[in-house]
Amino acid sequence: MLYEDRSDGRYYLGTRSPAARGNVRKIYGETEIYQKFGGKGFLFPPLAFSQGNASLVDGLIAEAGRMLDLSSGDDLYDLYCGYGLFTLTLGTRARKGTGIERTPESIDAAVRNAKRLGVANTQFFRSDITGTTLLRLLAGVRPRDAILLDPPRGGTAPGVIECAAARRPGRVVHMFCNIDIIPAEIARWRAAGYMPVRGVPFDMFPGTDETEVMVLFEPATGKGSQRGGVRGTSSMR
Numbered sequence: 001m002l003y004e005d006r007s008d009g010r011y012y013l014g015t016r017s018p019a020a021r022g023n024v025r026k027i028y029g030e031t032e033i034y035q036k037f038g039g040k041g042f043l044f045p046p047l048a049f050s051q052g053n054a055s056l057v058d059g060l061i062a063e064a065g066r067m068l069d070l071s072s073g074d075d076l077y078d079l080y081c082g083y084g085l086f087t088l089t090l091g092t093r094a095r096k097g098t099g100i101e102r103t104p105e106s107i108d109a110a111v112r113n114a115k116r117l118g119v120a121n122t123q124f125f126r127s128d129i130t131g132t133t134l135l136r137l138l139a140g141v142r143p144r145d146a147i148l149l150d151p152p153r154g155g156t157a158p159g160v161i162e163c164a165a166a167r168r169p170g171r172v173v174h175m176f177c178n179i180d181i182i183p184a185e186i187a188r189w190r191a192a193g194y195m196p197v198r199g200v201p202f203d204m205f206p207g208t209d210e211t212e213v214m215v216l217f218e219p220a221t222g223k224g225s226q227r228g229g230v231r232g233t234s235s236m237r
Contacts, residue, residue, distance in 0.1 A: 001046045002027050032109075037061060038089035040117055044109040049082040049152075053204045060175075060214070061089050063200050067173050067216040068146045070094045075145040077138060077169075079129055079160075084110035086148055088119050094146075097122040100129060100137055131159015141167035150175040155185055165192030172217040177204070179211055186215070195220040 002025045024046055032043045035054060038061045044050060051057050064086060070076060070093040078087040081099030083106050091097020099122065101107045107126040114122050127133050129151075141147070147169045149156065155178065164172065172194060176182050186196055194217040204212040 001025070003046070037085060040089060042083055042085065042088075042109075042113050043116070044083035044113070045105045047103070048106040048109050049080075049103065051085075051204065053206065056202050056204055057085070060202060060212075061086065063202075063214055064148060064173050064175075065090050065093070067198060067214070068148065068171055070146060073144065074170075075140070075142065077141060077145065077147045079134075079147065079149045079164075080151050081110060081124065082106045082150070084113045084122070084124065086150070087122050087124070088113055088117060090148075091122050092119055095121065098137075099124040100127055102126065102128050129160060130157045131163045134160060134163040138164060138167045141169050143168055143170055145169050146171045146173070148173045148175075153178045155181045161185065161188045162192050165189065165194050168219065170218070174215050174217060176213045176215065177210070179213060182213060182215075189217050190220070193220050194218065 004023045004025070032045055033050070035042050035050070035057075037054075037057045051060065068076065068090060070090060072093070072095055074094045076087065076091045076094045076097045078091065078097060078099045081087050081101045084099055087097045087099035087110065091099075099107075099110055101110065101124070104126060107124055110124045114124070125137060127137060138147070147164050147167075149160075149164070149172070155176075172189075174185065174189070176185070189196065196215050197218050198216040200214045202212040202214065204210075
């Protein structure tokens with residue numbers, strides 16, 4: 001693939017606006033990338049966001065599954081869902097999985113992957129992810145439901161954490177690919193009534209000093225989550 005871009009590179013592969021489709025020309029080979037994660041085969045175009053270290057993706061899915069602890073009566077809301085990685089692996093354990101993503105290449109791939117894999121209990125929405133848009137997209141969240149966020153390196157937009165917390169989900173998993181923003185984002189969760197109860201690092205960027213960190217948040221009620229408290233987790237400080 002040949003990717004051509006002259007913009008400032010603030011999002012993914014440099015597209016100035018993530019809502020616009022990038023310019024990719026196929027030089028040779030297949031038009032889509034194939035990866036098998038969580039026992040499922042995914043197809044996605046080169047401009048769809050994907051985890052950079054494929055060898056650790058199954059570990060990411062497994063740990064997120066343990067933290068979210070989904071059952072057949074729960075709903076999963078997957079923000080920044082990409083091509084459907086977590087929605088289509090973890091959402092199958094829930095009553096319903098909802099993926100939300102703003103880049104057109106990714107959301108198109110997610111819809112195709114769900115259809116190809118025969119996963120019928122998921123739905124995908126192409127939308128900006130802001131405090132304003134989430135008022136509508138998360139309107140159906142119940143206290144037993146779960147939210148997963150895997151935002152870009154710059155973190156969440158203003159209002160995203162606050163709107164998600166206002167819906168009072170039972171568990172939230174927030175993934176950070178930029179450890180420098182973790183203190184500020186955790187402070188926002190705390191201010192919105194959620195406490196970090198477990199954090200797990202992943203060496204997603206070998207050869208660099210960067211680390212991906214997955215953090216579980218639960219309501220700060222003094223009783224843990226809506227489903228029976230903190231289950232063998234260690235506090236983050």
